[in-house]
Amino acid sequence: MSSTGSAAEIQPESRAARKERTRAALLDGTLGLLADRTFASLSLREVARTAGIVPTAFYRHFASLEELGVVLAEDSMRMLRQMLRDARRSKGAKSAGASLDILVKQVRSHEDQFRFLSRERYGGVPELRRAIDLEMRLFVSELTTDLSRMPGLENWRSEDLEMSADIIVSAMFSVVVDLLESDRPNGRTQQDIVRRAEKQLRLIMLGMAEWRPSR
């Protein structure tokens, strides 16, 4: 309780730490606003408001709203990549059920980010759309590589592997969207969504088992 250096001593936050906290508040507040809005409809002033700073202070952190948006997209995509890496490491991930389980958990713990990605993927800000689209392509191409290592697929043409990866990613994307809507009126329940997705993955795998890479 003395003032000579005990653990209880008040450590005043450094200037850099404060700045970082405000920056994080800007990103986080924006993600919150995006829960039911499009990025294109945000104003710099309301974003600043959510972080509790005056509009002009925004420029201490980003040159423009769009720049903040790109950072948000990059952060969200980093999260996605991490998910893929985790899934690959986990031994059971080759089964459809286990992979879906990872996806559901990830969506549930990063709802705002997934909502942001799904909304801006086809949205109105070209810079964001391009960034997200690029990441989706990388995603498909990583999954293509994974597939090429699976037993029975060693001799497939890369074109065929790619189209398979593509259809899997499409199906997973709509799982994400459905999950995000699942607590709203008219939304299907999480159980229904997962069960349907499992069947879809099984259907695709059945098709792949029968596939003859002709021509």
Added chain:
Amino acid sequence: MSSTGSAAEIQPESRAARKERTRAALLDGTLGLLADRTFASLSLREVARTAGIVPTAFYRHFASLEELGVVLAEDSMRMLRQMLRDARRSKGAKSAGASLDILVKQVRSHEDQFRFLSRERYGGVPELRRAIDLEMRLFVSELTTDLSRMPGLENWRSEDLEMSADIIVSAMFSVVVDLLESDRPNGRTQQDIVRRAEKQLRLIMLGMAEWRPSR
């Protein structure tokens, strides 16, 4: 050449016809603006500008911008329904190739409307999102009915038919998006897109042929 009623006589447009023309210009101009924008980012004044009228005259046609948006969504969805009806009537539509052909033609002749639908489907205006989502469900359910009549599928559980229809619609949706991007940098060519989609449909059909509706 007389003024007594020949075909060359000038027929002044009726007031109702003029009004209808302005209304159409508003809808059409808005669709044009939406080629690279989100609906949520439009302003009433710029919409009015594209139709060549003063902002206040807008209210002679719609109570609000949102109301115009809903009409736009309804029009676009009518076009989609028409496409499905045409596809069903055409005899060859049971083959993947023929159906894809119809889709490609329809997308090419209604690019703006498809762009609008794909952009607002996950977009920021709840009213539009709901309207489009409802239509997509109807779409899946109609396709489910079509599938249930196909040879070999008579005994499938409706749940399984639905999940198959769902994955087909997802794949077709991404075909539409790809087609809309196909003339832009980084876009794949129309030929690549169609070829991949054909393979995907074949893969799904192979899977369905092997499907055992167990449990």
Added chain:
DNA sequence: TGTACATCAGTGAACGCGCGTTCACTGATGTAC
């Protein structure tokens, strides 16, 4: 440890602008007689 100066996150006033909406209006078209 104390002092003098530099840094810089955040402030607050001010600007010009496009916005949605109101209102009273204009003048061509439509209708009743």
Added chain:
DNA sequence: TGTACATCAGTGAACGCGCGTTCACTGATGTAC
């Protein structure tokens, strides 16, 4: 056919508002000595 009146799509001024951005500033934190 002609006249007198009603309708109504489009006009133009005006309003208050939130916007992005500029600018000079404040005062706490950091640094050099």
